[in-house]
Amino acid sequence: MLVIFVLLAILPTVNHGYTVTLFADILRYATLTVAWVIFSGPTGYMSLATSAFYGLGFYIAAVANGPLPFAAAIIISGIAGFAIAVFVGALTLRLRGVYFCIFTFALTLLVQNVVMEIERLVTQTRGRFVVNETAEAAYYAMFVVFLFTMVMAIMIRRSRYGLALQSIGEHEEAAAHSGINVVRSKVLVFGASAVPMAMAGAIIATRRTYIDPGIAFNLNTTFLPVLMALFGGMGNLVGPVIGAAVFTYIGEILLTRFPDLYMLIFGAVLILAIVFMPNGIVGLAQMAWNKMRGGRRAPA
Amino acid sequence: MPDEETRETKDEGLQTAKVVSRREFLKYAGIAGAAVAVSGGLGGVLAACGDDEPTTTTAGPDVTEGPTTTAGTGPTDAPTTTVQAGPEPPAQDTIRIGAARPISGANAIFEEAHFGPAYKLWVEDVNAAGGVDVAGKKMPVEMIVYDDQSDMDQSMRLITKLIEEDKVDFLFSPCSTAFQFAAAGVANAHNFLLLSSEGGATTLENEMKKGSLPLYFQLLNYSNHVQMPVFAELCAELGVKTVSICYIDDLHGIEYQAQAQIELAGRDIEVLSNVPVPPGIKDVTTIVKQWQSEAADMICSFQYPPENILTISTLMQLNYNPKGILVGPGGPTQAVYDIWQGAADQYFFEGAWTYEQSPEVKAYYEKLAAFVGGPANVDFWGSLIYKAQMELFQQAIERAASLDHQKIAEVLRTEHFKTLMSDDTFFTNQLLDASSYSGQIGQWQNGVPHVVDPGPKRTAEPIYPKIPWGSFTVS
Numbered sequence: 206m207l208v209i210f211v212l213l214a215i216l217p218t219v220n221h222g223y224t225v226t227l228f229a230d231i232l233r234y235a236t237l238t239v240a241w242v243i244f245s246g247p248t249g250y251m252s253l254a255t256s257a258f259y260g261l262g263f264y265i266a267a268v269a270n271g272p273l274p275f276a277a278a279i280i281i282s283g284i285a286g287f288a289i290a291v292f293v294g295a296l297t298l299r300l301r302g303v304y305f306c307i308f309t310f311a312l313t314l315l316v317q318n319v320v321m322e323i324e325r326l327v328t329q330t331r332g333r334f335v336v337n338e339t340a341e342a343a344y345y346a347m348f349v350v351f352l353f354t355m356v357m358a359i360m361i362r363r364s365r366y367g368l369a370l371q372s373i374g375e376h377e378e379a380a381a382h383s384g385i386n387v388v389r390s391k392v393l394v395f396g397a398s399a400v401p402m403a404m405a406g407a408i409i410a411t412r413r414t415y416i417d418p419g420i421a422f423n424l425n426t427t428f429l430p431v432l433m434a435l436f437g438g439m440g441n442l443v444g445p446v447i448g449a450a451v452f453t454y455i456g457e458i459l460l461t462r463f464p465d466l467y468m469l470i471f472g473a474v475l476i477l478a479i480v481f482m483p484n485g486i487v488g489l490a491q492m493a494w495n496k497m498r499g500g501r502r503a504p505a
Numbered sequence: 506m507p508d509e510e511t512r513e514t515k516d517e518g519l520q521t522a523k524v525v526s527r528r529e530f531l532k533y534a535g536i537a538g539a540a541v542a543v544s545g546g547l548g549g550v551l552a553a554c555g556d557d558e559p560t561t562t563t564a565g566p567d568v569t570e571g572p573t574t575t576a577g578t579g580p581t582d583a584p585t586t587t588v589q590a591g592p593e594p595p596a597q598d599t600i601r602i603g604a605a606r607p608i609s610g611a612n613a614i615f616e617e618a619h620f621g622p623a624y625k626l627w628v629e630d631v632n633a634a635g636g637v638d639v640a641g642k643k644m645p646v647e648m649i650v651y652d653d654q655s656d657m658d659q660s661m662r663l664i665t666k667l668i669e670e671d672k673v674d675f676l677f678s679p680c681s682t683a684f685q686f687a688a689a690g691v692a693n694a695h696n697f698l699l700l701s702s703e704g705g706a707t708t709l710e711n712e713m714k715k716g717s718l719p720l721y722f723q724l725l726n727y728s729n730h731v732q733m734p735v736f737a738e739l740c741a742e743l744g745v746k747t748v749s750i751c752y753i754d755d756l757h758g759i760e761y762q763a764q765a766q767i768e769l770a771g772r773d774i775e776v777l778s779n780v781p782v783p784p785g786i787k788d789v790t791t792i793v794k795q796w797q798s799e800a801a802d803m804i805c806s807f808q809y810p811p812e813n814i815l816t817i818s819t820l821m822q823l824n825y826n827p828k829g830i831l832v833g834p835g836g837p838t839q840a841v842y843d844i845w846q847g848a849a850d851q852y853f854f855e856g857a858w859t860y861e862q863s864p865e866v867k868a869y870y871e872k873l874a875a876f877v878g879g880p881a882n883v884d885f886w887g888s889l890i891y892k893a894q895m896e897l898f899q900q901a902i903e904r905a906a907s908l909d910h911q912k913i914a915e916v917l918r919t920e921h922f923k924t925l926m927s928d929d930t931f932f933t934n935q936l937l938d939a940s941s942y943s944g945q946i947g948q949w950q951n952g953v954p955h956v957v958d959p960g961p962k963r964t965a966e967p968i969y970p971k972i973p974w975g976s977f978t979v980s
Contacts, residue, residue, distance in 0.1 A: 222669040222670060223665055223666045223668075223669035223670035224670075226662060226665045226666070226669070227662070227666075230658075230662060321754065324759075325754060325759060325781065329759065329763060330708055330756065330759055330760070331755050331756035331759050331760075332683060332686075332708070332756055334686070334708070334712055337690055337694060339694075340665075409658075412661065412691075413657065413661060413687045413690070414686055414687045414688075414689060414690025414691065415683055415686035415687045415689075415690070416683075416687075417683050417755070417756060419683070419755075420657045420683060420687075423656070423657070423658070425656065425658070457662075460651065460652060460654075460659070460663075461651055461663070461666070464608065464651065464652045467652070468609075
């Protein structure tokens with residue numbers, strides 16, 4: 206694992222080309238997927254608010270990057286993402302199941318429409334230009350945010366909040382009766398998961414030159430991390446990262462080499478993955494490993 | 506031409522540093538040395554002859570490239586003879602052009618019927634003629650086209666891939682205003698020329714004034730460039746006193762309604778109402794009833810094709826016949842006009858060109874119509890501008906006699922061109938000059954699109970008030 210991180214850290218020094226852009230994209234999706242798994246993985250609450258926080262980061266970068274340093278724009282985005290997630294979470298995390306899912310989806314639309322109204326009434330235009338950063342700067346920023354997300358995910362999993370979320374996911378009433386402050390645990394972790402989402406948005410916005418609400422709050426950003434998490438497996442934190450990396454790379458290969466068959470192959474792969482890999486790639490790998498170990502032991 | 510040694514650097518102008526390799530240096534030094542030897546020898550011969558010849562220059566294009574040596578100068582009155590070597594043709598045999606285009610997704614219609622057919626026809630034509638002439642060398646064109654799925658993230662990543670991994674020589678722009686703006690940043694960061702004509706907005710002008718997009722050239726006309734000024738002039742000519750507006754709640758609509766208000770106010774024309782409409786609206790009955798009560802002389806529908814179709818259909822259903830109506834995107838398309846089989850004849854549209862403006866334009870219209878599967882798919886706003894874009898692109902390369910983007914951009918910035926759209930097509934501040942367009946406002950008259958701008962570009966007198974809905978039908 207350390208070797209992979211070191212290779213990722215030195216990538217821009219050995220490759221100035223498209224690989225940096227591709228890996229920045231993989232890191233972006235890995236960050237979003239792990240951030241989504243931090244909250245939705247253990248609790249089973251299906252959050253569809255990813256693009257709300259991601260888009261918020263886009264707009265904060267559009268306003269703050271330039272007048273403020275790049276790093277400051279990213280940090281402000283993270284703080285804003287946390288604040289809004291906590292505020293919204295405090296109001297709504299008493300909702301459960303499909304109601305929570307629909308609410309988070311509506312949240313994305315709500316934030317998008319608030320931004321659109323502000324633009325229509327205040328700036329009287331649509332969209333904004335963003336001060337650009339180089340591919341290398343964006344890559345390193347994304348790499349740091351990815352590391353931050355992984356560390357945060359591990360720390361939460363190992364903390365009492367992680368155990369609380371596991372309990373909530375298994376039986377929320379039982380968790381409440383055992384003394385867990387259910388709402389506070391959910392709100393705080395929901396807020397924490399929004400931090401890297403907003404930071405990722407702030408970084409990627411600086412590679413877009415121009416953004417508008419349709420671009421910033423693109424619903425693909427909500428759904429792709431969910432699919433990536435399912436594809437990689439949510440049993441541990443390696444699964445979402447592998448899911449994001451494989452998903453992004455397969456998409457890239459199919460789109461550029463088999464454009465006519467892209468959707469057909471992609472759809473087929475997804476269906477097969479969900480039917481035959483209910484625990485994702487990592488789950489399949491673990492099953493295969495266990496079988497191999499079992500197979501070796503049997504003759505002995 | 507950008508090469509593998511081009512690196513991205515961050516500064517306000519998004520400029521790129523270029524490093525010359527040892528091999529390139531030796532090549533140029535060799536060429537320079539040879540040219541010095543040849544020109545020195547020629548100069549010596551000419552100077553020895555002592556004729557009173559004027560300064561002579563060898564080689565074709567005006568653009569100078571390669572070594573230039575002046576010989577025969579000195580304290581004597583001997584004539585000055587400049588021998589200039591011709592531009593060196595590129596070593597490669599083909600020109601590779603990349604594009605991330607909306608082959609699928611919400612914008613796919615643009616690849617099917619708008620800029621898509623224009624560049625495909627151009628590639629067919631230019632390759633049939635042997636290729637683009639670069640410093641005397643015919644270079645066929647190869648296209649690498651990826652599907653951006655009408656998605657911004659995909660589009661920007663694929664454009665980066667085209668530049669950095671596929672190492673294309675040129676880029677064609679993606680589709681829609683927002684994508685173009687974003688692509689302009691990526692292209693300029695890589696020192697890539699980008700001509701765009703499938704979108705445009707006032708906001709971009711500020712960026713170009715700052716000089717942050719020195720290699721971006723905008724071709725499509727838009728609100729203040731100069732459709733709304735011409736529309737206001739037309740309204741004044743027709744005696745329009747009042748206008749009601751509805752606009753799509755995005756960049757296009759917001760800019761058009763704002764510019765329309767400014768221009769109409771400047772002509773003492775009153776705007777009675779100005780209503781935003783969300784994209785994808787399914788019912789505009791309330792708006793049309795409001796218009797009925799206002800009874801304005803002119804209606805402006807600054808919306809997209811689905812919303813514009815809905816608006817005209819609702820006007821017909823409620824039998825409200827304004828004296829005039831201006832229809833935004835979709836309005837200039839034959840397919841939209843044909844929906845009502847001529848019953849909506851005489852609406853004004855943003856555009857504009859007509860196949861009646863010259864036999865050459867008519868020939869291109871017929872060729873384009875055949876290519877896109879019939880006249881229904883021809884757009885009388887952008888199609889001729891897309892064609893002009895390809896003509897400008899080719900002519901600029903040929904005049905620059907080089908694939909160097911800076912040199913081509915300089916030609917585009919400073920020279921005038923003859924295109925199908927205009928005998929004098931040129932850019933002013935990287936925007937296609939207003940005089941270069943065939944027109945700004947059109948009107949369907951008996952099923953034929955016409956330019957009705959005040960002035961010499963008009964191909965038919967505007968009809969106002971328009972006939973009631975359904976008075977004319979296409980058989």
